[in-house]
Amino acid sequence: MLATLVQEPFHKLHWVYEEKYDGIRILAYKEGSKLSLITRNGIDRTGDFPKIVDAVRHLRPSTLLLDGEVVVFDSKNVSRFQLLQEGGAAAKYAVFDCLFANGRDFRKEPLSDRRQIATRFVEPGKLLLLSARLAEDGLQAFRFAKLRGLEGVIAKDVSSPYVEGRSRYWLKVKVHQEEEFVIGAYTAPAGSRKYFGALLLGAYEKDVLRYVGKVGTGFDEKTLASLYLKFRPLTRKRSPFVPPPQVKNATFLSPKLVAQISFAEWTKDSKLRQPVFLGLREDKSAREVVLRKS
Numbered sequence: 001m002l003a004t005l006v007q008e009p010f011h012k013l014h015w016v017y018e019e020k021y022d023g024i025r026i027l028a029y030k031e032g033s034k035l036s037l038i039t040r041n042g043i044d045r046t047g048d049f050p051k052i053v054d055a056v057r058h059l060r061p062s063t064l065l066l067d068g069e070v071v072v073f074d075s076k077n078v079s080r081f082q083l084l085q086e087g088g089a090a091a092k093y094a095v096f097d098c099l100f101a102n103g104r105d106f107r108k109e110p111l112s113d114r115r116q117i118a119t120r121f122v123e124p125g126k127l128l129l130l131s132a133r134l135a136e137d138g139l140q141a142f143r144f145a146k147l148r149g150l151e152g153v154i155a156k157d158v159s160s161p162y163v164e165g166r167s168r169y170w171l172k173v174k175v176h177q178e179e180e181f182v183i184g185a186y187t188a189p190a191g192s193r194k195y196f197g198a199l200l201l202g203a204y205e206k207d208v209l210r211y212v213g214k215v216g217t218g219f220d221e222k223t224l225a226s227l228y229l230k231f232r233p234l235t236r237k238r239s240p241f242v243p244p245p246q247v248k249n250a251t252f253l254s255p256k257l258v259a260q261i262s263f264a265e266w267t268k269d270s271k272l273r274q275p276v277f278l279g280l281r282e283d284k285s286a287r288e289v290v291l292r293k294s
Helices: 051-058 081-086 112-122 139-149 223-235
Strands: 002-005 015-020 024-031 034-039 065-072 092-101 128-130 152-157 166-172 177-188 199-205 209-213 250-253 258-262 274-279
Touching: 015 139, 024 092, 024 258, 034 051, 051 065, 051 092, 051 128, 081 274, 092 112, 139 152, 177 209, 199 258, 223 250, 223 274
Parallel strands: 002 166, 092 128
Antiparallel strands: 015 152, 024 034, 024 065, 065 092, 152 166, 177 199, 177 250, 177 258, 199 209, 258 274
16 A cells, blocks of 8 residues: 655544655565565565564464564664665564454454554564654644654555555655656766766656656765666666756666655756765666656
8 A cells, every 4th residue: 555645744633644764665474484575566575684574473463464664763763764775773664554464354444443453463672663653633743753854744544444556545745855766877987986977867757757867976885886786787778768868978777776865856947956865776666656746
């Protein structure tokens, strides 16, 4: 189930307002002793988070399906996607829904019931937590999120069932400008930098990949080398962007990789201002990246 982006904070009766986490969306499947962690686009990440696997495996239900986000928190207890990408810090699993447990399918039950079920089975600890409710009032929740520097707020209708795909039962309001963009090319390195200079980014408008600008900050040498290895099998002669950007020394790529980018704002000519690379989004496919200018 995916949330629909809205531009302004709001308050509605019988809705709840949760912290919007900056991590990797994960479904946790438990069948007896077998446990799988699967991203929203079907990638198996079970081997990447063994401690979370072990924690979910020890939950009481013999069969269980949880929806949540794998996150890493900074020193102020704010989730940061970049910290998750860097590794090293302890990842946690923030659970916000329970879809199946002990042979029962709860997807048609209201969110209020599913939350109670999740609360019954998931005891918050070092590795597992329940998604944080920010405030009963949506406007107050947004002010709190802004004060703490959270990514945003997820608003949910407590009477809603769990439905696959994007829905208006769940709405999201962002505090920071942070989006996913498709990597369509890179430029040659200059000066002492190795591997490449900047990434050319785009997003889909219907079936056309539109160029939205380039990002040249947010990389260390390890990230530059790692990305360059991923680029090599994707090189192509023609630009994937329509129309092609007027950028010199660009090597074009098949539009397969998705980058998480923070930025200050959109310019008048629909380009990103002050973008910073945060990491790759392996849990999302390029065709999901739709042009949303706000």
